[in-house]
Amino acid sequence: MGEAYHYTCPSCGYEAYVAGGESRIMMAKRQSYQCDDCKTVMDISTEIVDPNSESGAWPDFIPVDEIKCFHCGSRNVRVWDGITCPKCGAKMIKGEEGTRMVD
Numbered sequence: 001m002g003e004a005y006h007y008t009c010p011s012c013g014y015e016a017y018v019a020g021g022e023s024r025i026m027m028a029k030r031q032s033y034q035c036d037d038c039k040t041v042m043d044i045s046t047e048i049v050d051p052n053s054e055s056g057a058w059p060d061f062i063p064v065d066e067i068k069c070f071h072c073g074s075r076n077v078r079v080w081d082g083i084t085c086p087k088c089g090a091k092m093i094k095g096e097e098g099t100r101m102v103d
């Protein structure tokens with residue numbers, strides 16, 4: 001299970017379950033991104049780790065132009081800073097670690 005936290009925005013009420021940075025789920029590394037079009041944050045897998053390689057980690061990066069928003073399909077996404085609300089720009093509150101809500 002990948003780690004994710006319940007982030008809430010005290011200003012506009014936006015909520016998200018994301019790692020807020022780098023995380024790992026199964027064999028994939030994930031990074032939290034924000035979409036500048038639909039103003040959401042999400043975790044996107046950016047690297048597959050091969051457990052059978054000698055070093056124990058064999059990166060296979062997903063090209064940047066393959067990364068797109070889960071919600072609207074936009075490629076106008078960028079790494080989220082783990083703090084700023086994508087909707088209103090307020091500072092979000094990092095809550096408890098929780099089960100990832102897959103939508």
Ligand SMILES: [Zn+2]
Nearest residue numbers: 009012085088
């Ligand atoms: Zn907000």
Ligand SMILES: [Zn+2]
Nearest residue numbers: 035038069072
């Ligand atoms: Zn989007």
